[in-house]
Amino acid sequence: MVTIKDVAKKADVSVATVSRVINGLGGVRPATEERIRKAVEELNYLPNVIARSMVMKRTETIGVIVPDIANPFFPEVIKGIEEQARDSGYTLFLANTDESVEKERQLLHALRERRVDGLIVTTADEQHSPLMDLELGGLPVVLVDRHIQDSPYDSVVIDNVDGAYTAIKHLVTTGHTKIGLIAGPDHVTPGRERTEGYVQALRDFEIPARDQYMKEGDFKEESGYQLGKELLSLSDPPTAIFSANNLMTLGLLTCIRDQGRELGKDIVVVGFDDLDIATFVDPPLTVVSRPMRQMGEIAADMLVERIQGKTFPEPRKVILIPRLIVRSPDRVE
Amino acid sequence: MVTIKDVAKKADVSVATVSRVINGLGGVRPATEERIRKAVEELNYLPNVIARSMVMKRTETIGVIVPDIANPFFPEVIKGIEEQARDSGYTLFLANTDESVEKERQLLHALRERRVDGLIVTTADEQHSPLMDLELGGLPVVLVDRHIQDSPYDSVVIDNVDGAYTAIKHLVTTGHTKIGLIAGPDHVTPGRERTEGYVQALRDFEIPARDQYMKEGDFKEESGYQLGKELLSLSDPPTAIFSANNLMTLGLLTCIRDQGRELGKDIVVVGFDDLDIATFVDPPLTVVSRPMRQMGEIAADMLVERIQGKTFPEPRKVILIPRLIVRSPDRVE
DNA sequence: TTGTACGCGTTATCAC
DNA sequence: GTGATAACGCGTACAA
Numbered sequence: 187m188v189t190i191k192d193v194a195k196k197a198d199v200s201v202a203t204v205s206r207v208i209n210g211l212g213g214v215r216p217a218t219e220e221r222i223r224k225a226v227e228e229l230n231y232l233p234n235v236i237a238r239s240m241v242m243k244r245t246e247t248i249g250v251i252v253p254d255i256a257n258p259f260f261p262e263v264i265k266g267i268e269e270q271a272r273d274s275g276y277t278l279f280l281a282n283t284d285e286s287v288e289k290e291r292q293l294l295h296a297l298r299e300r301r302v303d304g305l306i307v308t309t310a311d312e313q314h315s316p317l318m319d320l321e322l323g324g325l326p327v328v329l330v331d332r333h334i335q336d337s338p339y340d341s342v343v344i345d346n347v348d349g350a351y352t353a354i355k356h357l358v359t360t361g362h363t364k365i366g367l368i369a370g371p372d373h374v375t376p377g378r379e380r381t382e383g384y385v386q387a388l389r390d391f392e393i394p395a396r397d398q399y400m401k402e403g404d405f406k407e408e409s410g411y412q413l414g415k416e417l418l419s420l421s422d423p424p425t426a427i428f429s430a431n432n433l434m435t436l437g438l439l440t441c442i443r444d445q446g447r448e449l450g451k452d453i454v455v456v457g458f459d460d461l462d463i464a465t466f467v468d469p470p471l472t473v474v475s476r477p478m479r480q481m482g483e484i485a486a487d488m489l490v491e492r493i494q495g496k497t498f499p500e501p502r503k504v505i506l507i508p509r510l511i512v513r514s515p516d517r518v519e
Numbered sequence: 520m521v522t523i524k525d526v527a528k529k530a531d532v533s534v535a536t537v538s539r540v541i542n543g544l545g546g547v548r549p550a551t552e553e554r555i556r557k558a559v560e561e562l563n564y565l566p567n568v569i570a571r572s573m574v575m576k577r578t579e580t581i582g583v584i585v586p587d588i589a590n591p592f593f594p595e596v597i598k599g600i601e602e603q604a605r606d607s608g609y610t611l612f613l614a615n616t617d618e619s620v621e622k623e624r625q626l627l628h629a630l631r632e633r634r635v636d637g638l639i640v641t642t643a644d645e646q647h648s649p650l651m652d653l654e655l656g657g658l659p660v661v662l663v664d665r666h667i668q669d670s671p672y673d674s675v676v677i678d679n680v681d682g683a684y685t686a687i688k689h690l691v692t693t694g695h696t697k698i699g700l701i702a703g704p705d706h707v708t709p710g711r712e713r714t715e716g717y718v719q720a721l722r723d724f725e726i727p728a729r730d731q732y733m734k735e736g737d738f739k740e741e742s743g744y745q746l747g748k749e750l751l752s753l754s755d756p757p758t759a760i761f762s763a764n765n766l767m768t769l770g771l772l773t774c775i776r777d778q779g780r781e782l783g784k785d786i787v788v789v790g791f792d793d794l795d796i797a798t799f800v801d802p803p804l805t806v807v808s809r810p811m812r813q814m815g816e817i818a819a820d821m822l823v824e825r826i827q828g829k830t831f832p833e834p835r836k837v838i839l840i841p842r843l844i845v846r847s848p849d850r851v852e
Numbered sequence: 853t854t855g856t857a858c859g860c861g862t863t864a865t866c867a868c
Numbered sequence: 869g870t871g872a873t874a875a876c877g878c879g880t881a882c883a884a
Binding site: 199200201202203206213214215218237239240241242243 | 856859
């Protein structure tokens with residue numbers, strides 16, 4: 187490998203001078219600079235960022251931990267993060283936990299060993315996140331999508347209660363009173379809060395909540411299918427179902443099809459998070475949509491600020507408002 | 520930050536000894552080791568991998584470059600890579616080019632500066648990949664999905680010709696002779712070869728190829744929509760269309776719906792790469808499917824071997840065979 | 853304007 | 869068994 191020393195030798199100057207021009211510090215005679223640039227060029231010299239970060243004590247690197255990179259939500263968030271991060275000169279370490287706390291712990295370890303300057307994470311389990319019992323030593327962290335109660339970290343989340351509430355309100359407005367829920371897991375806020383919005387809306391509209399209409403899934407496709415089946419086979423089934431995330435909505439739709447029910451007639455579906463098939467099923471699906479990319483951008487911005495040493499009296503919490511995309515009449519017959 | 524020195528001081532030994540126990544080199548008195556482990560524990564010491572890699576001259580880090588992380592194909596591949604890489608102790612730098620050669624160049628630069636031990640990349644442009652004109656200095660590279668002609672790199676790809684051929688054969692077998700093609704871009708093998716499979720099949724089955732049935736898209740949803748429209752509005756439209764990737768298939772299906780055509784009756788669709796909606800449309804879609812995860816695993820394996828210094832007389836090229844998933848009769852009326 | 857020399861946190865090579 | 873110490877490649881006082 188060619189080092190700064192080689193360049194110095196070739197340009198017949200000291201390493202200090204080379205360093206100066208590489209980092210644009212100025213104070214170098216134009217002729218000298220010219221010689222150095224030429225040497226850099228000819229030797230195909232590439233600064234060793236590893237060595238640099240040793241002395242600078244920062245790696246210009248950000249760790250990003252998501253629970254499921256195959257869920258279309260996260261790639262969009264990641265795009266937002268990456269774009270913003272790159273603008274500030276950071277490169278990403280991306281890692282996937284598969285919703286496993288254990289993997290999250292291992293990844294956290296690996297990233298800290300690598301001395302990332304900061305972390306953006308969607309934890310696998312808010313109650314038992316390794317983020318809390320690990321001694322992070324002041325490493326900046328920003329939470330995305332899932333908030334950790336009483337944590338010292340900034341976070342950017344969605345107003346899930348509002349989103350779910352709006353969805354249910356829409357269903358009530360279009361005439362439904364028998365509304366089923368395929369909920370997310372209770373140990374993460376997106377799960378808990380969407381259920382909360384559902385319950386709150388029913389209460390506000392004075393519709394009695396029935397236990398058998400509320401099923402808790404795990405945000406995965408299969409559970410949407412299973413729970414949909416349970417709901418549809420009730421003796422007095424709901425006329426509408428609110429599904430708490432994209433993957434479960436997918437499963438639910440498959441189930442409805444398999445059961446020979448007619449969407450929009452036998453059963454109306456509204457889902458949290460938009461998906462490809464939403465505009466394909468007939469009638470198209472009304473969904474709660476949110477600014478995924480923007481969530482990533484904001485997270486990256488907040489993290490960079492923290493890395494730069496900004497402090498705030500309280501951890502910041504940015505709450506974005508989701509938007510209901512009405513695609514069908516969704517009326518009950 | 521607590522360093523190896525702090526541990527040494529606390530355990531009253533030299534840094535050398537601490538290093539020995541951390542790396543399990545043995546040759547340390549059990550009592551001493553015990554003291555050291557305790558010190559590590561109490562100080563919450565985390566080895567600095569950055570410093571280590573300075574002397575070891577390797578970072579245990581792999582750069583992964585994909586053109587579009589939002590295309591469901593890549594997250595699956597990435598999962599395969601990550602799993603396998605982690606087993607070998609590597610952590611990933613993930614980056615997204617958005618199909619831009621310029622971004623690819625920048626990312627390559629950033630990753631090389633960070634001294635990744637190897638690279639797994641799906642290039643944005645096989646003809647003008649920065650991989651070729653950059654002086655990589657022997658850095659191991661494995662290509663995924665898109666092959667670069669005459670490059671010295673290992674690659675893992677799909678037999679696109681076979682996949683497309685099989686799809687067309689299926690259509691011919693089910694009675695179609697008027698078969699349209701929504702092709703991928705010609706400057707990448709997946710595009711070129713799938714077209715080749717289409718052409719080859721038509722020839723073998725003695726069906727004249729018509730120019731107006733062949734449209735070249737860019738692998739993005741919008742182009743599937745546009746080209747579908749063109750095909751459907753021909754005076755003598757095809758009875759079946761083969762779409763060269765998932766996103767374009769998505770666009771095509773939307774188009775068919777918008778145009779009020781009836782899938783499976785007015786027009787039959789077969790797509791390359793499976794997608795969520797494939798089982799949702801009615802009738803369900805027959806698709807060419809491939810082992811995405813496995814592609815990632817193989818790529819990671821090959822890269823690790825290269826990093827470990829294995830050499831081969833020729834660059835290796837692993838060609839996986841795709842599988843046709845027949846979901847409908849697909850007969851022509 | 854430029855050069856010397858030290859330090860960043862580790863590992864590895866010698867001595868002891 | 870254990871300890872000094874020289875690298876690794878770079879940034880930066882400080883000196884010249």
